[in-house]
Amino acid sequence: MEASQFKSDQYVRFCPGCGDHAICMALQKAMAQIGIAPHEVAVISGIGCSSRMPHYLNTYGFNTIHGRGGAIATGVKTSHPELTVWQMSGDGDCLAIGGNHFIHEIRRNVDLNVCMFNNRIYGLTKGQYSPTSPKGFVSKSSPFGTVERPFVPAQLVLGAGGTFFARTLDVDMPTTVDCLVAAQQHKGCSIVECLVNCVIFNNGTHAWIADREQRAEHSIILKHGEKMIFGANKDKGLAVEIDPQTFVPKIVVVPADDPRVLTHDATQADPTLHRLLALMGQDRYLEANSQDLPEGKGDLPVALGVIRNVEAETYNDAVNKQIAEVREKAKAKTFDELTATLEQWTM
Amino acid sequence: MKNIVVRFCGDSGDGMQLTGNMFAQLAAEMGHEISTLPDFPAEIRAPQGTLGGVSAFQVELGSEVYTSGDKADVVVAMNAAALKVCALGSHFNHSQAQFDEEFSLFHKHAVVIVDTDSLADKDLEKAQYHTDNPFTELGLPESVQIVPVALTTLTKEALKDSGMDNKSVLKCRNMFALGLIYWLFDEPMEKAIHLLEEKFKKKPALVAPNTKVMVDGYNYGQNLALNVQQVRLEEVQGDKVQGIYTSIAGNKATAWGLIAAAEKAGKKLFLGSYPITPATDILHELAARKDMNVMAVQAEDEIAGVCTAIGAAFAGDLACTSTSGPGLSLKSEAIGLAVMAELPLVVIDVQRGGPSTGLPTKTEQTDLLQALYGRNGECPAVVIAASSSANCFDFAYEACKIALENMTPVILLTDTYLANGTALWRIPKLAELPAITPQSVPEELKGHYNPALRDERGVRYWAYPGMEGYEHRNIGLERDAAKGTISTNPENHEQMVLARKKKIEQIAERIPNLQIIKSSNPQMSGTLLVGWGSTEGHLHAAANELGCDLAHFNYICPLPKNTREVLSQYKRIIVCELNTGQFAAYLRAQFPELKIEQYNEIQGQPFAVERIVKFVQQN
Structure with missing residues (x-):
């Protein structure tokens, strides 16, 4: 199929230069690559810039209310598991007002493909800090800097028992398409954190990795089964060290030819290593002015690509299976048969 | 005797709900009409023997039953606290209060069976008596027939050879009381035993001891020829439709109405819900009905309850959510989405006492204006209300029909009284229910x-x-x-x-006209009682007593087309509701030319018929 088949007739109204344009195109490409007909696809969103996405995709779409996309998508997928269901959400929609639905769709492992657009700001309401804004971040609603600790989305996903987590960057189209395709192919709740730039209210929030000169040094694209190697000259690798005193494992950068360089296994059930990988470079986003990070902090590359991809029974399969099993054995399957089972008498 | 009211009261752990339900069911099977009122505390188990832990179950049975009864004619009091709460009614925690028929839960000629083994000093102390003679202290008049029975001793005696431990033995006390009541009403023991076997089907070990105790209770009444008249009720006659009947609680009837509607409409039934008193039984019932292909999701919160349902509606299902007042507040924004997206959605609000957490286990009609107006923007939705435990079935069915045919949310109002109460229900066949043609x-x-x-x-x-x-993008914008x-x-x-707005208004073209229940007294023919929802039985009984007419509403938004025409024929219109006048205010806004009086009670209890009658006569 062609990406154009997934393009709606609506004029795309993201701000010029917004990272959402790229994700929109990546979604159309990924959907074409996956090859599921548009009428079998439902794209559900909440409120926010990213939640406008359904309007630009020629599938079934539902642009709902703030934070509730996850619950509505859960209803669609549970009642109609034959549909492919996407959820478009942002760092505010997903992690603040919709936080409860977010962790529960992950906990239940509903087979949804969730794009969580993270620009670390509320864009549509014109520039307030979000749950992923670094501490100290100055915005219209935090004129003296926030005093709040931010979420690292990956922590939340893995903490809720997530079976799939990927991270991608608006300016990296191939990785984004790969992540979206993998998210759709994964059976279960797939969370793709899309790092997007808000050109108006938070320009350059991901500059550390988005900057073309720096990207190869500051990020690593993880691929299942491949060695974890990065750097402009592919000269660096990642390994695990265990602190001899505290026994806390940590990721370290080693030369690419070091035999300790890890091979990425996204399918490993134990999330310990996935968590370490997903947290790499994230301390850079915990506090504003993090360019002055102390020695040893923030020098690990930010992991992009599919970090975790584990199979587990989905909620929608489990409930539908249970219904089928009960119905198989049931004596009464219609209303009239059901009422016949009541204690009853003639008057 | 036409009708009689029986009240079982005891400690939360005494099994009063079970006992009352069994009695009510047998009465129904014996051809009586019934209406029941479970009345229990919000706490699962308050301290044993205390006033706060009293749980009660009331049933009115007879040949013309409209309500579960204002006051009891026969009382079973399992302990000192239950006796006190029942005798003093709403005044039970006033110090020095004495029996006053106006507030008492039983009549001054009532028969009161009391477990004398539960009136020891420590029992009286727990129930906050100040003397060692509860009957004198409560000021019970001589007209009250006290029947002292050593229930505990007799139960132990009955089970002395059973090998059961003391705790298990004591749990059977309620069956002795039930047996005694069966004797009082001269009910056949074979049917009673059969019913008991049904109730304990899942715990077969309990059948034999409970049967033994119940039969002993019956024989105790028979042999000792207690100094009480056995009660004989008149046969049910009149306009009851011939058919197959069962007794059903309102919440179960609601759930089954949804099941029937889904099958009739050829749609899959989806329920998104979150546990909340007193609506949870709807979730329980539908979660158990996987045999009927029901998809019941216990969501992470009230909002997710309605939102999962909206997702299912978007995907083409018959989607419902069940809740009570606080949950309806939480769902407001999402109901607005369903209005805007024009999706079919059934929202069931089993009203309870409010505001906030309020009185979770008590009944009230205080969510009407919330249902009508409690959303942002101009946000019209259909509002209908059930008016008996049995017709919860019909109005749940009707809610689905209106939603699916008109692409709108429908809010169905029931309440604690209907939800937990049981009534006789004529079991319909699916074929005889009205056709449902979902919009396509x-x-x-x-x-x-x-x-x-x-x-x-x-x-x-x-x-x-x-x-x-047909790919498209739906929106809340x-x-x-x-x-x-x-x-x-x-x-x-x-x-x-x-x-x-027009879409909701046009629904009035296809709902039934308002019917007047006519009076027998020409002098009162200019007076109209008006009600809506669960008060129909009480208002019917009051109108009968007064000889005036009654207009009772099940369709609230939109109102039946002939409403203005009907109401304007009356000189005196009295809107009676369990709130401060929400429906009265709604009617005044619709029909400003009418003079509307109102009668209101907000005590978390159903109406007392006698108080309505008194109000109409004295004002």
Whole structure:
């Protein structure tokens, strides 16, 4: 199929230069690559810039209310598991007002493909800090800097028992398409954190990795089964060290030819290593002015690509299976048969 | 005797709900009409023997039953606290209070069976008596017939050879009381035993001891020829439709109404819900009905309850959510989404005492204005109300029919009284229920469909994922009246607001006209009692007693088409509700030319018929 088949007739109204344009195109490409007909696809969103996405995709779409996309998508997928269901959400929609639905769709492992657009700001309401804004971040609603600790989305996903987590960057189209395709192919709740730039209210929030000169040094694209190697000259690798005193494992950068360089296994059930990988470079986003990070902090590359991809029974399969099993054995399957089972008498 | 009211009261752990239910069911099977009122504390187990832990179950049975009864004629009091709460009614925690028929839960000629083994000093102390003679202290008049029975001793005696431990033995006390009541009403023991076996089907070990105790209780009444008249009720006659009957609680009837509607409509039934008193039994019932292909999701919160349902509606299902007042507040925004997206959705609000957490286990009609208006923007939805435990079935069915045929949320109001109470229900066949024709989309719109396209009634066409050629984007934003896409155009918004309003108004064309229940007293013919929802039985009984007419509403928004015409025929209109006058205010707004009086009670209890009668006569 062609990406154009997934393009709606609506004029795309993201701000010029917004990272959402790229994700929109990546979604159309990924959907074409996956090859599921548009009428079998439902794209559900909440409120926010990213939640406008359904309007630009020629599938079934539902642009709902703030934070509730996850619950509505859960209803669609549970009642109609034959549909492919996407959820478009942002760092505010997903992690603040919709936080409860977010962790529960992950906990239940509903087979949804969730794009969580993270620009670390509320864009549509014109520039307030979000749950992923670094501490100290100055915005219209935090004129003296926030005093709040931010979420690292990956922590939340893995903490809720997530079976799939990927991270991608608006300016990296191939990785984004790969992540979206993998998210759709994964059976279960797939969370793709899309790092997007808000050109108006938070320009350059991901500059550390988005900057073309720096990207190869500051990020690593993880691929299942491949060695974890990065750097402009592919000269660096990642390994695990265990602190001899505290026994806390940590990721370290080693030369690419070091035999300790890890091979990425996204399918490993134990999330310990996935968590370490997903947290790499994230301390850079915990506090504003993090360019002055102390020695040893923030020098690990930010992991992009599919970090975790584990199979587990989905909620929608489990409930539908249970219904089928009960119905198989049931004596009464219609209303009239059901009422016949009541204690009853003639008057 | 036409009707009689029996009240079982005891400690929360004494099994009063079970006992009362068994008695009510047998009475119904013996051909009596019934209406029941479970009345229990919000706490699962308050400290044993205390006033706060008293749990009660009341049933009115007879040949013309409208309510569960104002006051009991026969009382079973399992302990000192129950005796006190029942004798003093709402004054039970006033110090020095004495029996006053106005407030008491039983009549001054009532028969009161008391467990004398539960009146020891420590029992009296726990129930906050100040003397060692509870009967004198409560000031019970001589007309009250006290029947002292050593229930505990007799139960132990009955089970002395059973090998059961003391705790298990004591749990059977309620069956002794039940046996005694069966004797009092001269009910056949074979049927009673059969019923007991049914009730304990899942715990077969309990059948034999409970049967033994119950039969001993019956024989105790028979042999000792207690100094009490056995009660004989008149045969049920009159206009009852012939058929097969069962007794059903309101919440179960509601759940089954949804099941029937889904099958009739050829839709899958989806329930998104979150546990909340007193609505949870609807979730329980539907979660158990996987045999009927029901998808019941216990969501992470009230909002997710309604939102999962909206997702299912978007995907083409018959989608419902069940809740009570606090949950309806939480769902408001999402119901607005369903109004805006024009999706069918059934919202069941089992009202309880409010505001906030309020009185979770008590009954009230205080969510009416919330149901009508409690959303942002101009946000019309259909509001209907059930008026008996049995017709919860019919109105749940009707809610689904209206929602599916008109692409709108329908809020069905029931309440604690209907939800937990039971009534006789004539079991219908699916074939005899009205047809449901869910809105669909004409074939010729394939390839040209958008979600703003409407039929001649103003109801938008329904296409959903999986249907090829109807792909579209639905929204909670305002949509263009022609194209269905986002629009902020001023004229378009007004046009859409009016289109949504008109869509609800046109439903009045297809709902039944308001029927008057006529009086027998020509002198009172200018007086009309008006009510809505669960108070129908009480108002019917009051209207009968007064000889005036009654107009009872099940359809609230829209109102029946003939409402103005009917109401304007009366000189005196008295709207009676369990709130401070919400329906009265609604009617005044619709019909400003009418003079409307109101009678209100807000005590968390159903109406007392005698108080309504007194109000109408004295004002």
